[in-house]
Amino acid sequence: MSLPLAASPTPLLRVDGLRISFLDGDAVRGVSFALSAGDVLALVGESGAGKSLTARALLGMVPREAVVKGRVLLHGEPVTPADLGRRLAWIPQEAMSALSPVHRVEDQLAFAVRSVARVKRSAALDVARRALAEVGLGPEPAGAYPHTLSGGMRQRAVIAMALVNEPALVVADEPTTALDPERQEQVLTLLRERCAAAGTALLLVSHDLAAVRRHADRVAVMYAGRITELGLTERVLGRPVAPYTRGLLASLPEAGLPHRSRLPVFTDAPHTPGAVAGTRCVFAPRCPGADELCRQREPVLRVVDGRSVTCHHPFFEETE
Ligand SMILES: Nc1ncnc2c1ncn2[C@@H]1O[C@H](COP(=O)(O)OP(=O)(O)OP(=O)(O)O)[C@@H](O)[C@H]1O
Ligand SMILES: [Mg+2]
Structure with a gap:
């Protein structure tokens, strides 16, 4: 009998027997699940x-001192x-820990785009601006520094950043x-x-x-x-x-x-x-x-x- 852990038999992500231990014991003890x-x-x-x-x-x-066992497979590969x-993308609790305070929001997204694709700066900026527009951030907030935005706007920028490389x-x-x-x-x-x-x-x-x-x-x-x-x-x-x-x-x-x-x-x-x-x-x-x-x-x-x-x-x- 198979467990109803995933909707599809070949999941996008499979976590198998994940165990995370510190000196004082196991904090995660055999977690398994899958995502489609x-x-x-x-x-x-x-x-x-x-x-x-x-x-x-x-x-x-995970923290450096953690010992991790088990498998995390994405499309079947570690x-x-x-x-x-x-x-994979990460959205933290506090937007400022995902954003640099010294660069404009759109430049940060463009940088993220160029870190995975060989495209010109202007093309990356277009992609960044589109991604920001999709989360409701128009030219003005897109061209601003993160600290000048509200908390909600910053978290939108982080969502755009997380999703920009699909x-x-x-x-x-x-x-x-x-x-x-x-x-x-x-x-x-x-x-x-x-x-x-x-x-x-x-x-x-x-x-x-x-x-x-x-x-x-x-x-x-x-x-x-x-x-x-x-x-x-x-x-x-x-x-x-x-x-x-x-x-x-x-x-x-x-x-x-x-x-x-x-x-x-x-x-x-x-x-x-x-x-x-x-x-x-x-x-x-x-x-x-x-x-x-x-x-x-x-x-x-x-x-x-x-x-x-x-x-x-x-x-x-x-x-x-
Ligand atoms: N660096 C560490 N060293 C030792 N123990 C740790 C460390 N990091 C986390 N732990 C322990 O692992 C356990 C799980 O931590 P985790 O941060 O995953 O909890 P959580 O479910 O996210 O809790 P919260 O809802 O408070 O965010 C905790 O009991 C914590 O004390
Ligand atoms: Mg937590």
């Missing part, structure tokens, strides 16, 4: 779950540093958290639309479940370095089966998801890396449905109700 062209996959989970490390590992951008800015995959780690709620929605919509128009896949790390529900085709819920539940967004967020996903959603306000819902923090302490050596379910100490099996054996990812779940007792519901 044009797919939007969201990574959600509490702070420290391993979302950013997983996202960065796709681009080879990702190399040369893929960054060409086949990458196969954009990885965005909380790309809108620095913006106000209205701008967040505008920028996310723009990002998704531009990716859809180019057939670019998007991996979106987010704390905002309401936004994930609106923008992601599929969602992977991470807990303590593992994927707890992965499947179509409407299934996983609409009818979650893993106790962790259920807990996450149950603690949001009843009347639908608020515009800017943050992932709730459970009342007890979250998992810390290195605390468990694979001998029990990592969520067992906080899980209302945990039994002896959960405390003795770590569950493996399996297919339940059309999604992948890492849980011995999916569907567990508290009865009182």
Whole structure:
């Protein structure tokens, strides 16, 4: 039986048994998923779950002290540093970390174009200006220095920069958290639309479940370095089966998801890396449905109700 990890049998990106370790233990512990062209996959989970490390590992951008195991394959080939800015693009949380303060926005995009294609400066500038116009930045902001633009405009420029070389995959780690709620929605919509128009896949790390529900085709819920539940967004967020996903959603306000819902923090302490050596379910100490099996054996990812779940007792519901 094949796992419903990808819509197509030959995915654009395959992550296989990704493990990221530091001296104090494993922070990402065997993460596997796949992405097809044009797919939007969201990574959600509490702070420290391993979302950013997983996202960065796709681009080879993990901290130097990290030991990375497992495979990341793009079109069936290992990702190399040369893929960054060409086949893979990165959108960080803070736009200024992707933009140089000393160059005009359009010049930065033109430089990015010329770093992958042998074209004249004027032709690259044309491509840059078109890309900026597509995200709603006309000649004036395009010719400005980044610090003179608003936060929303800067993040639009970063989106244009990420997409200018038509990458196969954009990885965005909380790309809108620095913006106000209205701008967040505008920028996310723009990002998704531009990716859809180019057939670019998007991996979106987010704390905002309401936004994930609106923008992601599929969602992977991470807990303590593992994927707890992965499947179509409407299934996983609409009818979650893993106790962790259920807990996450149950603690949001009843009347639908608020515009800017943050992932709730459970009342007890979250998992810390290195605390468990694979001998029990990592969520067992906080899980209302945990039994002896959960405390003795770590569950493996399996297919339940059309999604992948890492849980011995999916569907567990508290009865009182
Ligand atoms: N350089 C590092 N050295 C040691 N541990 C690290 C390092 N970077 C990350 N970690 C640990 O790895 C775990 C996962 O980190 P990561 O940044 O991926 O979390 P996250 O899910 O993105 O959280 P957040 O929602 O807060 O951004 C954390 O517990 C963190 O302490
Ligand atoms: Mg993070």
